Amino acid sequence: MNKPKAPAKTRTLKVDALARVEGEGALYVRVKGGEIQDIKFRIFEPPRFFEAFLRGRMYSDVPDITARICGICPMAYIMGASQAMEDALGVTVTGPLRDLRRISYCGEWIESHVLHAAMLHAPDFLGLDDAIQIAAKNPALVEKALRLKKLGNSLLEVIGGRSIHPVNLKVGGFWGTPRKEKLRALIPELEWGIQASIELTQAFAGFDFPDFEYDYTCVSLRHPDEYAICEGRIVSNRGLDIPLTQFFDHFDEEHVRHSNALHGFAKEGPANYLVGPNARYNNNYSQLSALAKRTAKEAGLGKVCNNPYQSLLIRMIETLYACEEALRLVKAYEEPDASCVQVTAKKGVGYGCTEAPRGICFHHYRLDREGRVELARIVPPTAQNQKQIEEDLRHVVAHNLDMPDDKLTLRCEQTIRNYDPCISCATHFLKLTVERE
Amino acid sequence: MAPARKKPRLAVWKFSSCDGCQLSLLDCEDELLAVLGEVEIGYFLEATRARIAGPYDVSLVEGSVTTPEEVERIVHIRKQSRVLITIGACATAGGIQALRNFKDVTSFIHAVYAHPEYIETLSHASPIQDFVPVDFELRGCPISKEQLLELLNATLNGRKPNVPTYSQCIECKRQGTVCVMVSQGQPCLGPVTQAGCGNVCPSCERGCFGCFGPKETPNTASLSKQLAAHGMGKRQIKHFYRGFTANAEAFRRESEAHE
Ligand code: SF4
Ligand code: SF4
Ligand code: SF4
Numbered sequence: 001m002n003k004p005k006a007p008a009k010t011r012t013l014k015v016d017a018l019a020r021v022e023g024e025g026a027l028y029v030r031v032k033g034g035e036i037q038d039i040k041f042r043i044f045e046p047p048r049f050f051e052a053f054l055r056g057r058m059y060s061d062v063p064d065i066t067a068r069i070c071g072i073c074p075m076a077y078i079m080g081a082s083q084a085m086e087d088a089l090g091v092t093v094t095g096p097l098r099d100l101r102r103i104s105y106c107g108e109w110i111e112s113h114v115l116h117a118a119m120l121h122a123p124d125f126l127g128l129d130d131a132i133q134i135a136a137k138n139p140a141l142v143e144k145a146l147r148l149k150k151l152g153n154s155l156l157e158v159i160g161g162r163s164i165h166p167v168n169l170k171v172g173g174f175w176g177t178p179r180k181e182k183l184r185a186l187i188p189e190l191e192w193g194i195q196a197s198i199e200l201t202q203a204f205a206g207f208d209f210p211d212f213e214y215d216y217t218c219v220s221l222r223h224p225d226e227y228a229i230c231e232g233r234i235v236s237n238r239g240l241d242i243p244l245t246q247f248f249d250h251f252d253e254e255h256v257r258h259s260n261a262l263h264g265f266a267k268e269g270p271a272n273y274l275v276g277p278n279a280r281y282n283n284n285y286s287q288l289s290a291l292a293k294r295t296a297k298e299a300g301l302g303k304v305c306n307n308p309y310q311s312l313l314i315r316m317i318e319t320l321y322a323c324e325e326a327l328r329l330v331k332a333y334e335e336p337d338a339s340c341v342q343v344t345a346k347k348g349v350g351y352g353c354t355e356a357p358r359g360i361c362f363h364h365y366r367l368d369r370e371g372r373v374e375l376a377r378i379v380p381p382t383a384q385n386q387k388q389i390e391e392d393l394r395h396v397v398a399h400n401l402d403m404p405d406d407k408l409t410l411r412c413e414q415t416i417r418n419y420d421p422c423i424s425c426a427t428h429f430l431k432l433t434v435e436r437e
Numbered sequence: 438m439a440p441a442r443k444k445p446r447l448a449v450w451k452f453s454s455c456d457g458c459q460l461s462l463l464d465c466e467d468e469l470l471a472v473l474g475e476v477e478i479g480y481f482l483e484a485t486r487a488r489i490a491g492p493y494d495v496s497l498v499e500g501s502v503t504t505p506e507e508v509e510r511i512v513h514i515r516k517q518s519r520v521l522i523t524i525g526a527c528a529t530a531g532g533i534q535a536l537r538n539f540k541d542v543t544s545f546i547h548a549v550y551a552h553p554e555y556i557e558t559l560s561h562a563s564p565i566q567d568f569v570p571v572d573f574e575l576r577g578c579p580i581s582k583e584q585l586l587e588l589l590n591a592t593l594n595g596r597k598p599n600v601p602t603y604s605q606c607i608e609c610k611r612q613g614t615v616c617v618m619v620s621q622g623q624p625c626l627g628p629v630t631q632a633g634c635g636n637v638c639p640s641c642e643r644g645c646f647g648c649f650g651p652k653e654t655p656n657t658a659s660l661s662k663q664l665a666a667h668g669m670g671k672r673q674i675k676h677f678y679r680g681f682t683a684n685a686e687a688f689r690r691e692s693e694a695h696e
Contacts, residue, residue, distance in 0.1 A: 068578065
């Protein structure tokens with residue numbers, strides 16, 4: 001609505017909160033003569049100072065504490081921190097313990113991907129407010145999604161003790177290892193999960209995905225033997241291939257005035273880059289299972305996908321993959337003799353990085369002689385995607401300037417939800433302000 | 438025709454937090470649609486865009502107060518809420534971000550941000566009850582979904598929720614979990630921590646680290662003696678109490694006694 005008091009030709013549109021996104025944010029756009037003059041995506045989740053208060057804590061406290069950065073993907077913090085500490089202290093976790101970590105991370109992918117795709121993102125494509133409204137029309141679909149999400153949580157509970165902020169993982173492995181029967185009991189549900197993931201992918205493949213593509217710089221992990229989840233080298237579709245130790249030679253974060261979330265940037269080439277499902281898929285497609293590839297193809301996806309809205313489909317493909325992978329590892333699981341590798345505190349420097357559901361989550365720590373944290377750096381996926389989110393929004397707004405304000409707001413929210421729900425690691429509010437001069 | 442019973446209006450609010458406690462509600466997969474059928478969602482950003490103006494019958498509040506803006510917001514929410522329930526260690530004790538309360542927050546700002554002048558924050562992370570009256574506090578980092586369902590059920594039916602205030606140790610005994618402190622010499626905060634998580638850590642062969650906060654009348658001094666006898670040094674004991682409910686009175690005092 002034109003407010004009578006507003007200066008001539010300036011229109012301000014305010015949407016005070018961005019829903020179904022974890023964290024608080026606002027979008028400000030200034031348009032003049034049909035051109036975008038300024039665009040700022042702002043996160044005003046209050047700062048929580050994790051990196052500061054970790055100083056002086058024992059290395060062993062760090063995984064549990066950093067888990068509280070995000071309740072939706074705690075594993076990314078638990079495992080990233082654990083592996084960084086193991087790197088610093090000179091131990092490696094292999095065999096069944098490594099497999100258990102991968103199974104529990106598959107659990108987090110399933111739980112988070114289904115929550116994100118089916119419960120939080122899908123309503124956008126149906127013009128609905130939420131999954132409850134989907135349930136009113138198609139209860140079977142929502143029930144299937146809930147059951148699949150629950151499967152992810154069950155994997156986390158059986159291995160980690162609970163689904164949100166699991167307690168059973170630690171530097172070196174686990175406090176106690178799960179009994180074989182308890183894991184094997186999940187086999188029928190995992191088999192169901194594979195089928196359910198395919199059906200949900202098919203159901204979502206019919207969505208009207210906005211016509212938008214971007215030539216992304218895709219950054220992800222890559223592992224020689226497996227679709228990278230828990231470890232690997234950092235690679236890009238532009239030829240980057242580096243060990244974790246070189247991360248800060250190529251990437252860093254900056255503090256911009258308009259946001260509490262630090263903005264990650266690439267040091268060479270364009271500053272913005274993409275992490276997350278599309279980046280992983282584009283970089284590591286060949287390592288997906290045959291069934292995942294076939295399902296992707298049937299859903300209309302190529303080997304490379306540069307439509308950010310289709311991240312919803314890729315999340316479901318990765319859910320399928322995670323069910324298959326967890327099934328494979330669960331079937332092969334034999335109880336190990338020891339629940340963890342012995343770790344001795346000492347001075348050291350360590351790096352860790354895993355593929356959180358929303359992209360690479362990078363950890364770096366320096367420990368003193370007693371194994372206490374001297375320095376901590378955590379670069380979560382959302383920080384790394386900030387510039388790319390702004391860039392996507394710039395294009396979306398530029399291409400849709402003739403859309404009515406309410407529709408444009410929706411489209412912007414939907415665009416952010418391609419990435420989120422996950423602004424709490426940085427940071428719930430999209431306040432969209434469009435100033436048209 | 439008899440008029441349809443008016444459904445109670447529920448709101449879920451977030452302050453400084455990780456979203457894990459709100460997620461606990463979405464994680465009630467088997468009960469979620471039934472619960473949502475019993476209420477009208479007035480505000481719940483993690484789940485829906487739909488928004489209905491207050492007043493609200495029940496407000497669930499997650500997170501601690503860490504900015505001047507949050508102080509204003511909680512007062513406003515209290516005014517609009519008939520029953521206000523805080524969920525999780527952040528909302529009931531300040532949460533992990535309350536670790537700032539033991540240090541000078543400006544040093545933290547400088548440690549994390551290149552431009553401290555852009556940052557607006559309070560020197561303390563505080564529980565909701567420091568600012569407004571709270572009707573019920575649900576503990577945990579995160580809360581237990583079973584307890585949340587019990588609490589919602591009780592609140593919607595106007596009865597008292599069945600939430601224990603005794604210690605984790607009682608839970609170990611009830612469940613037949615072998616004591617990790619006695620059998621493995623592991624440090625455990627269970628004797629001074631409120632039960633309710635479902636005995637999570639001891640069942641994983643791990644000592645409790647106090648995420649449900651202090652139980653009623655905790656004898657922390659006596660536990661600290663035992664921890665010291667197990668070989669924990671002063672700093673270790675201090676940090677043990679300084680976890681997810683560091684700012685809860687009993688734990689704060691005991692940690693300060695080990696400065
Ligand atoms: S209490 Fe723990 S789980 Fe709940 S919001 Fe706070 S940090 Fe997250
Ligand atoms: S394990 Fe901990 S909570 Fe359980 S009985 Fe022993 S001391 Fe108490
Ligand atoms: S045992 Fe203690 S630390 Fe573990 S989940 Fe329960 S209350 Fe939290």
